[in-house]
Amino acid sequence: MSRRVTARDVAKSLGISTMTVSRALNAKPNVSQITRQKVIETSKKLGYFPNQIAKSLVLKKTDTIGVVVPEITHSFFPGIISGIEEICYQNGYQLILAHSAEDSAREKDLIYTLTSQQVDGLLISTAQTVEDYSVYKQIIQRGLPLVFYDRCVRGIGASCVSIDDEESARRITLHLINHGYTRIAHLAGPQRVLIGKLRLEGFKRALKEKKLELHPELIIEAGLQEQDGYRAMQKIFELPPAQWPRAVVAVNDPAAFGAMKSIFDKGLRIPEDIAIVGFSDDIRAQLMPSPLTTIRQNAYEVGKRAVHKLIQIIEGKNTTIEDIIVKGELIIRRSCGCQNN
């Protein structure tokens, strides 16, 4: 920050006080039209821009929102950030982005920095390893507006915007069941991660509704990456062929891609021998040899709803704690056994 033009410079140059400059530029009523005009002109001529930092200090408001993201390159989050950015811009807020890299210690550190920065509110998607909620509780206790998105912590007094994971998992599983498949496997996500748990729940619920038997040996807990899906599927193939599933519900698309590779490696066809569905509508899903049936999650919408709720809280318009669910969309392709696509 080099020597910059201040309100005082503008004031001096016009022979008036800084207050009048402030009033003129902030569209306050009690300023004459002539004065206002002169102030605006001179400000432009001198290249004056109000120092937002000084403003923030006195107003105790920074018009700034802190966003904690666990993972930037994963295709889901850029969409969310894009939605957040859009609403921020429309409402005059700045977005401070912080990347936790799935590391809870780093996340904690970032949150402290953001609060020091006096952000007006916080948007958090928790890192996978977070088990200690005290940081979040502190935020809430201090009265700093907080909204979780995608990866939520419920029951501690913060609003939350998320995908209807359980319901979507139920829906896509039902879709498979309606194809007539009865032996259905689930490549589950880590059960300490919420989406892992919810999708497994939805899977189970669909089976129960249709009174299908649950085969514990067909539920493999694995990771969220391609190689995890590959390994999980291989594990299933270690069972006697009679016990192999007719269909597979993968916790997400990358896991499904891995599983598909494993199925091909086994010399089996998709969906003729084994049908499979994913979750998230990865950009690659439709390019698979057998295009993947999946659930599309509207990331942009999640981002928009989350900031919108946060801004409502910041501005005291609607401070009720809400649990906002953005619905997933079932994208039917060929891998489930449908003819279209």
Next chain:
Amino acid sequence: MSRRVTARDVAKSLGISTMTVSRALNAKPNVSQITRQKVIETSKKLGYFPNQIAKSLVLKKTDTIGVVVPEITHSFFPGIISGIEEICYQNGYQLILAHSAEDSAREKDLIYTLTSQQVDGLLISTAQTVEDYSVYKQIIQRGLPLVFYDRCVRGIGASCVSIDDEESARRITLHLINHGYTRIAHLAGPQRVLIGKLRLEGFKRALKEKKLELHPELIIEAGLQEQDGYRAMQKIFELPPAQWPRAVVAVNDPAAFGAMKSIFDKGLRIPEDIAIVGFSDDIRAQLMPSPLTTIRQNAYEVGKRAVHKLIQIIEGKNTTIEDIIVKGELIIRRSCGCQNN
């Protein structure tokens, strides 16, 4: 910002002055060990965090960097942001993200907001429609550190980190020429966008080096999207078949995907009838029916280098204006006619 704990609260609680608190917490030498210990304890107990805004005002330094991105969801930029974030975190800087959405008016607006926010420096990738450089010149004139990344403006006194577009285009074109193809088309990007221009240059240079004839009718200026590539290729197919190219250099991968579709629709094979290469190594490139030979750009590296340079300037360590080039990597797959993959 609700009522928060200040240094004065800590000072009062200990019966000392705020200065001693400040000194103790900022690791200044002139404070006794016992006092420092007490201050640290009490700060923790009271939940005191220095107000970064107040600090910034007096120090005239915000430890904050503004990043202007033209497009968030495009796969290239999340990688860059990720690299920026990493270096920022390591060096104690915050990242304020602003999305211009390829809109020059919005970009201008964002830049003003960021400077008002007193960012210590700016990282800018220009929107495609920008033709007026006066905003950038103002920044430089004010002495606010500025580094362009990916989409640069040269010759106005700012450093720049970019991909070696021209050289990479030359290299991949040479690769096609080495296959023995002589009639080679180029689906060019918009010529008012730098990458469009540079890649065309590289293409031309390769032809010239190998003394191949340049066929103007085989150079089609189009957009950067899939449909642009599709249309450009269709246009080429309107020529008499004798004039059709044996190989195609697309300005980027999406354009290549579109062109591939057009080639398939024509009933031709890739690479047997027409070989094609792209640019950017989109995640879908290897999943194409004929996996796409392309140039991989190291986005993460671009981000890292750009912030690093910016921080050097901010901290006065190396203020020379540099033109930093991150090399692309030739990824050979099947679409160019190579056997592997």
Next chain:
DNA sequence: TTGTACGCGTTATCAA
């Protein structure tokens, strides 16, 4: 080693 006065650039308050 510790404390006091002042200033960073802005706005709220109250007086003119």
Next chain:
DNA sequence: TTGATAACGCGTACAA
């Protein structure tokens, strides 16, 4: 309609 003063929370410079 306008201006003087104080305050936001902190750090620098100097004094004690």
